[in-house]
Amino acid sequence: MKILVPVKxxxxxxxxxxxxxxxxxxxxxxxxxxxxxxxxIALEAAIRLKEAxxxxxxxxxxxxxxxxxxxxxxxxxLGADRALWVSSTEELQPLSVAKLLxxxxxxxxxxxxxxxxxxxxxxxxxxxxxxxxxxxxxxxxNAAEIQVGEGRVDVVRExxxxxxTLRLILPAVITTDLRLNEPRYATLPNIMKARKxxxxxxxxxxxxxxxxxxxxxxxxQEPPQRPAGVKVDSVATLLARLKNEAKVx
Amino acid sequence: MENRILLVAELGPDGHLKSSIRSLLxxxxxxxxxxxxxxxxxxxxxxxxxxxHLPGIRQVLNGSGPAxxxxxxxxxxxxxxxxxxxxxxxxTAATAIGKNWMPRLAALEDVAMVSDIVGVExxxxxxxxxxxxxxxATVCCPELLKLMTVRTTAFPGLEGEGMDPVTVENLPCPAAxxxxxxxxxxxxxxxxRPSLENARVVVSGGRGLGSxxxxxxxxxxxxxxxxxxxxxxRAAVDLGYASNDVQVGQTGxxxxxxxxxxxxxxxxxxxxxxxxxxxxxxxxxxxPDAPIFAVADYGLVGDLNILVPELTAALRK
Ligand SMILES: Cc1cc2nc3c(=O)[nH]c(=O)nc-3n(C[C@H](O)[C@H](O)[C@H](O)COP(=O)(O)OP(=O)(O)OC[C@H]3O[C@@H](n4cnc5c(N)ncnc54)[C@H](O)[C@@H]3O)c2cc1C
Ligand SMILES: Nc1ncnc2c1ncn2[C@@H]1O[C@H](COP(=O)(O)O)[C@@H](O)[C@H]1O
Numbered sequence: 001m002k003i004l005v006p007v008k009x010x011x012x013x014x015x016x017x018x019x020x021x022x023x024x025x026x027x028x029x030x031x032x033x034x035x036x037x038x039x040x041i042a043l044e045a046a047i048r049l050k051e052a053x054x055x056x057x058x059x060x061x062x063x064x065x066x067x068x069x070x071x072x073x074x075x076x077x078l079g080a081d082r083a084l085w086v087s088s089t090e091e092l093q094p095l096s097v098a099k100l101l102x103x104x105x106x107x108x109x110x111x112x113x114x115x116x117x118x119x120x121x122x123x124x125x126x127x128x129x130x131x132x133x134x135x136x137x138x139x140x141x142n143a144a145e146i147q148v149g150e151g152r153v154d155v156v157r158e159x160x161x162x163x164x165t166l167r168l169i170l171p172a173v174i175t176t177d178l179r180l181n182e183p184r185y186a187t188l189p190n191i192m193k194a195r196k197x198x199x200x201x202x203x204x205x206x207x208x209x210x211x212x213x214x215x216x217x218x219x220x221q222e223p224p225q226r227p228a229g230v231k232v233d234s235v236a237t238l239l240a241r242l243k244n245e246a247k248v249x
Numbered sequence: 250m251e252n253r254i255l256l257v258a259e260l261g262p263d264g265h266l267k268s269s270i271r272s273l274l275x276x277x278x279x280x281x282x283x284x285x286x287x288x289x290x291x292x293x294x295x296x297x298x299x300x301x302h303l304p305g306i307r308q309v310l311n312g313s314g315p316a317x318x319x320x321x322x323x324x325x326x327x328x329x330x331x332x333x334x335x336x337x338x339x340x341t342a343a344t345a346i347g348k349n350w351m352p353r354l355a356a357l358e359d360v361a362m363v364s365d366i367v368g369v370e371x372x373x374x375x376x377x378x379x380x381x382x383x384x385x386a387t388v389c390c391p392e393l394l395k396l397m398t399v400r401t402t403a404f405p406g407l408e409g410e411g412m413d414p415v416t417v418e419n420l421p422c423p424a425a426x427x428x429x430x431x432x433x434x435x436x437x438x439x440x441x442r443p444s445l446e447n448a449r450v451v452v453s454g455g456r457g458l459g460s461x462x463x464x465x466x467x468x469x470x471x472x473x474x475x476x477x478x479x480x481x482x483r484a485a486v487d488l489g490y491a492s493n494d495v496q497v498g499q500t501g502x503x504x505x506x507x508x509x510x511x512x513x514x515x516x517x518x519x520x521x522x523x524x525x526x527x528x529x530x531x532x533x534x535x536x537p538d539a540p541i542f543a544v545a546d547y548g549l550v551g552d553l554n555i556l557v558p559e560l561t562a563a564l565r566k
Contacts, residue, residue, distance in 0.1 A: 016518055017380035026384060038500075094352070095361045118500065123379050124364045125348050129322065130356035138429035139322055141349050144493065154432070158493045160345040160446075160502070161262065162437035166321075168429045178483060178500060179493060214361035216389040218374065223385045226525065229546040231537070235559045238531065238549055246529045246546065248450070248508040249475065249564075 001111035001148075001170070002057045003046040005080065006101055006131075007039040009062065009071035010121040017121075019220050026121075026220060035071050038116025040078070041176040044183040045146055046114050047079040054148045057081045059108060063100050065089045069199055076194035077186035083199045084108075088211055090204075094122070096211040098130035103207035105135060110171065112153065117142050117175040128175035138168040142177040252282025252372055255310075257329065257341040258300060260290045262436065266299040268447060269342040271406030274303065276399050278407065279369040280338055283307045287420075289328060291318025301414035304407060308415050314422025319431040322350035326357060327423035333358055333394060338372070343398035343503075355396045362396040363388055367403035381499040382522040401446075402505035402526060437492040445478040445495055450508045453480035453497055453524070454490065457513020457534065457553055464490035467557045468512065474564040480504065480524075482514045498523035513553050516541025533557065 011017055012032040020027045035043075049055040060075035062068040063086040072083035086100050105113065115128035125141075132139035144163060145156035148170075156165050158177045168174075186194075204211045232238045242249045256273040258266055270286065277284050286303060288296045289312035300309045312328045325346075333339060333354065341347040343365045355362035367385070368376030374389045375397065390397075445451065452472045458464040464485065472479050481491035483498060497504055499522035509527035514520060516532070516539055524530070525544050532545035533553050542548040549556055 011380065013381075013519065017383045019384060026380065093361055095356065095359075098356055120499065121380055123381070123499065124352075126352035126355070126362060126364060129349065129352035132322075133326070133353040133356035138426075139349075139353065140429065141322075142345065158345070160494055162492065162494050163435045164319075164431055165433040165435075166429050167432045169427060172429070177493075179487060214390075214392065215363065216391070217386050218389055219387040220379075220384050221387075223378065223382060226530075226544050226546075229530070229542070229544070229548060231542065231548040231550060235549070235556060235563050238547055238560070239563055241547055242508070242529070242531070246508075248529045 001055050002059060002108060003049060003055045004105060004108060004110040004113045005039065005042045005046050005058060005060050005075070006097070006113070006115050006127070007043065007060050007062050007071050007075055008036045008116070008119045009033050009064070009068050010036045010119055013037055013120055019222060023219065023221070033067070033070070035074050036116050036119050038118060038176050040183040041178070041180050042114040042116050043075055043078055043080060044181045045176060048181065049146070049148060055112070059084060059110070061086065061101070061104060063088060063092050063097050072199055073194045074186060076197050077191045078184065083197065084202060085199050086202045086204065086207065088204050090211045091213045092211060093213050093215055094124045094126035095130055095214065096209070097127050098134055099209045100204060100207060100211065101127070101131045102134040103209050104202065105131070112171060113173045115173065115175045117177055128173050132173035135173070138172045140166045140168055140172065141175040143174050144177050144179050146174060146180070252280050252337040253335060254280050254282050254284045255287055255332070255336045255339045256284060257287045257289070257339065258296070259342060259344060259346060260288070260293065260296050264290070264292060264295050266296040268406055269344070269401045270300070270303065271408070272401035272404040273340050273342060273399055274305065274407040275404040276340060276366070276369055277338070278305070280372045282337065285310055287312060287329065289313070289317050289325065291315060297417055301417060302410045304409040304411050306411065306415055309417045310420055311417050312420040312422060316422055316425040320346050321429055321431065322353045323426050323428055324423055325350040326354045327426070328420060329354055330357055336394065338395045338397070340397050340399050342401050347398045351396055351398055358394055360392040360394050360396060361390065363390050364398050365400045366397050367400050378522070381518050382525070383518060400503055402503050437494050442472060443476065443478045445480055445502055445504055448478035448506055450475045450477035450510070451480045451504055451506045451527070452477045452510045452512065453482070453514060454485050454512050455482035455514030456484040456488065458485060458490055461490045467553065471557060471561045471564070474561055482520050511541050511545070512557060514541055515539050516544065
C-alpha cells in the first residue's frame with residue numbers, strides 16, 4: 001500500500017504572525033518557515049507504517065510556489081520515499097488544494113492519505129475532509145491512533161467528549177491530531193542525501209484543476225488587544241479584587 | 250433578496266439541545282433572512298421540542314434515526330446535502346463534529362467554506378482568526394451557498410422563547426454506509442463538574458503542575474469551590490495530567506468564561522488563542538516574565554504549590 005502525505009510549509013509556530021506595515025497581508029518575508037507541525041506528525045505516522053511493513057511507499061506532496069520545495073526536502077530527509085510538487089503561484093485555498101490532491105490520488109492510487117488536521121497559518125481544518133468527499137472515501141479526522149488491518153483501518157480520534165474509534169474501509173483519508181506520535185528529527189546525513197533526491201513536478205493545468213481562489217480576503221488586522229492587567233501581591237488581594245472590582249466571584 | 254438560513258444544531262450526550270444553537274441564532278440574525286433549525290441524532294425527541302421554542306425561527310427540521318446516532322461526517326452530509334441548495338447560508342458550531350462534516354459537504358457542493366467565524370460584517374463578509382488568532386482576516390464569500398462554522402464564544406446566545414412552537418418537518422434518515430463505522434466510544438467523565446464549553450469559571454493547569462496527581466489534587470478542590478470546569482494546556486494533556494478533550498487553545502477548545510484561571514501555564518500563543526477573550530483572566534505562575542501575564546487582568550507571581558491551596562482555603566471561608 002502506498003501512502004500519500006500532503007504537506008504544507010508554514011510560518012514556524014514559534015514566530016508570532018504580524019500584519020504587513022501597509023496592512024495588505026501577513027508579513028512572511030525573511031521569517032522562519034517550517035513544515036506544518038500536523039503534517040510532520042502525518043509523515044511520521046506514514047513512515048512508521050512503512051517501517052512496520054504495512055505500507056510500501058510514502059509519497060509527500062506539496063502545492064505552492066518554488067519555496068514549498070524546501071518543505072519537500074525536509075519530508076525526504078525525514079524518510080519520505082518520493083516528493084511531488086504541484087507548482088502554482090496562485091493563492092491556494094483548501095478547496096483548490098483538495099482538488100489538486102484528488103487529481104494526484106487518481107494518478108498515484110494510494111491506499112491511504114494522511115493529512116494534518118489543520119494548517120497553522122490559515123487554521124482552516126478543511127482540506128482532508130474535502131479530499132475525502134471528492135474521492136467518496138471514508139474520513140477520520142483528529143487521529144490519535146492508527147491501526148491498519150486487512151482492507152481496513154481503525155482510527156482512534158479525539159472528539160469534544162473524549163475519544164472514539166472509527167473503522168474505515170480502505171482506501172481512506174485520515175487527518176492527524178497532536179498526540180498521534182512524536183515526530184523524529186532529520187539527521188544531518190539524511191538532510192544532505194535529501195538535497196540530491198529528485199522532486200517530481202506537476203502543474204494544475206496538467207492535472208486539469210482550476211485553482212482560482214473563491215474567497216477574497218478584504219483585510220487583515222490585529223485583533224482587539226486586552227488592556228494591560230496588574231500583578232497583585234497576595235491571595236487575599238486577588239480575592240478582594242475579583243469580588244469588588246471584577247465582580248466575578 | 251431574502252436569505253434562507255439553516256442552522257445545524259448539536260445534541261449533548263443527554264439528548265438535549267446544546268446551548269450553542271443560541272449563539273448560532275445571534276450570528277444568523279445579522280444575515281437577515283428566514284431561519285430553519287436542523288436537529289439530528291439517534292433520538293431527537295426532546296431536542297426537537299426544545300428547538301420548536303427557539304426565538305425567531307421559521308421551522309424545525311428533524312433528522313432522527315440509528316444511522317445518525319454516531320454523528321459520522323459521511324452520514325451528516327447524506328442528511329444535509331439534499332436540502333443544501335434550498336439555503337443561502339448553512340451554519341454550525343465550530344466543534345469537533347461541525348469541523349468534521351461541513352468541509353465534506355462544501356466539497357460535495359463545490360463551494361469554498363469559511364471556518365470559525367467570529368464576526369459577521371454583512372451577509373457575505375465574515376471575520377475569522379488566522380495564525381492562532383494573532384491576526385483577524387475579513388473574508389468575502391461570493392458562493393451562492395455559504396457554509397460556515399461559527400466560533401460560538403464570539404456570539405452571545407440569543408435569549409428568549411418563541412411565542413408558539415414552530416412546525417417540524419421530518420427528514421428521511423439516510424441509509425447506513427459501509428465506508429466507516431464507529432466501533433467504540435470512550436467518553437471522558439467530567440465528575441459532576443460543568444462542561445468546559447459552558448462553564449462560567451474555568452480553572453486551567455499546565456506543565457507547572459508537575460504531575461497528574463498534582464493536577465487533580467490542587468486544581469480539583471479549587472474548581473469545586475468555584476463550580477468551575479477544568480481545562481489544560483497542550484503540555485498538560487501531552488504529559489497525561491488531563492484528558493485531550495479539555496485542551497484549550499488553537500488546536501483544542503476555545504472558551505470565553507467570565508473567569509479563567511491559568512495555573513502553571515506559560516501563555517504560548519497557541520494557548521492564548523483558546524482563552525484570551527475570557528472576561529476576566531487570572532494567572533498564577535512563578536516566572537514574573539511569563540507571557541501569560543500580558544493577557545492576565547490579575548497576576549499572582551509565586552509557587553503554585555503554595556498559592557493554589559491558599560486560594561482554595563480562602564474561598565472556603
Ligand atoms: C501545532 C501546535 C499546536 C498547539 N496547540 C496548542 C493548544 O491548542 N493549546 C495549548 O495550550 N498549547 C498548544 N500548543 C503548545 C504550545 O506551543 C505550548 O508548548 C504549550 O501551551 C505550553 O504549555 P504550558 O504552558 O503548560 O507549559 P510551559 O510552557 O512549559 O509552561 C509551564 C509554566 O509553568 C510555570 N511553573 C512551573 N513550575 C511552577 C510552580 N511551581 N509554580 C508556578 N508556576 C510554575 C513556569 O514558569 C512556566 O511558565 C501547540 C503547539 C503546536 C506546535
Ligand atoms: N498547499 C498545500 N500543499 C499540500 N498539502 C496541503 C496544503 N494545504 C493544506 N494541505 C494539507 O491539508 C491539511 C489541512 O490544511 P487546512 O485545511 O488548510 O487547515 C494540512 O495539514 C496539509 O496536510
